[in-house]
Amino acid sequence: MNSEQPLPSEEAGRLQEPKHREQSPRGRRIQYAKFRKGIAIIIAVLLPGLGHLFLGLFIRGLTFIVLLLLDIFAMLYVSSDGLMINIPLLILLGLFIPVLYFYNVYDVLQSADYMVHYRRKPDRYSRMDARGHQSSPFYEWERGLAFAVLLVAGSGLMILFRMKPRWLGIFFEDYGFLTLAILLILMGLCIFLREMVLSIKRKKLKERG
Numbered sequence: 701m702n703s704e705q706p707l708p709s710e711e712a713g714r715l716q717e718p719k720h721r722e723q724s725p726r727g728r729r730i731q732y733a734k735f736r737k738g739i740a741i742i743i744a745v746l747l748p749g750l751g752h753l754f755l756g757l758f759i760r761g762l763t764f765i766v767l768l769l770l771d772i773f774a775m776l777y778v779s780s781d782g783l784m785i786n787i788p789l790l791i792l793l794g795l796f797i798p799v800l801y802f803y804n805v806y807d808v809l810q811s812a813d814y815m816v817h818y819r820r821k822p823d824r825y826s827r828m829d830a831r832g833h834q835s836s837p838f839y840e841w842e843r844g845l846a847f848a849v850l851l852v853a854g855s856g857l858m859i860l861f862r863m864k865p866r867w868l869g870i871f872f873e874d875y876g877f878l879t880l881a882i883l884l885i886l887m888g889l890c891i892f893l894r895e896m897v898l899s900i901k902r903k904k905l906k907e908r909g
Contacts, residue, residue, distance in 0.1 A: 737812035741805065748804035755811055759842045763850060764804050770854045771796050777861040778872060789877040 736755065744751025748768055752761030775793045778786055860868055871879075 733815055740808050740812050744805050744808040748801055751808035757811060757842060759847045763847055764800065766850060766854050767800055770857060773858050773861045786873060786876050789880060792877065792880055
């Protein structure tokens with residue numbers, strides 16, 4: 701009796717299945733997405749915004765770059781020789797850089813994870829766009845007008861920081877810290893309300909099944 705008998709068809713299929721999965725186009729796409737995720741994280745650590753640009757989220761990446769440049773221009777303006785240095789405002793502007801840096805890395809991680817997951821399975825909570833394709837919250841900023849408003853406002857502020865009008869210096873000396881603190885509070889409230897609305901929508905979708 702020959703000891704090297706052929707395996708039954710079911711057992712042979714089970715043994716060959718992992719090899720087939722490794723060579724499938726879907727598996728290669730997932731591996732490539734994970735490779736892109738690693739490269740995007742490394743680039744994002746080097747400079748905020750570059751990781752998003754590598755993932756194809758161009759508007760999101762340019763937003764981080766514009767915010768970083770705007771904060772640097774504001775710090776240089778507040779610490780200029782012709783202006784009384786507002787120490788609390790300067791500290792707050794300086795703290796904004798590491799906050800922006802680490803949030804940039806976190807956002808790249810979330811965006812890359814979503815892309816890897818989306819290749820495996822559609823997102824249950826994603827909305828449909830006008831063409832009937834699934835749309836994710838990670839792509840909302842790419843299609844909105846908020847970046848255009850930010851770009852115009854940021855460019856205008858950079859011009860003012862370069863021209864150094866007298867009224868702007870008086871405003872920064874007297875109300876700069878208070879204005880920035882109020883803006884941060886409003887941003888926090890907007891994020892809080894947005895997360896509450898999204899959580900309510902997710903609960904409704906789960907209840908509908």
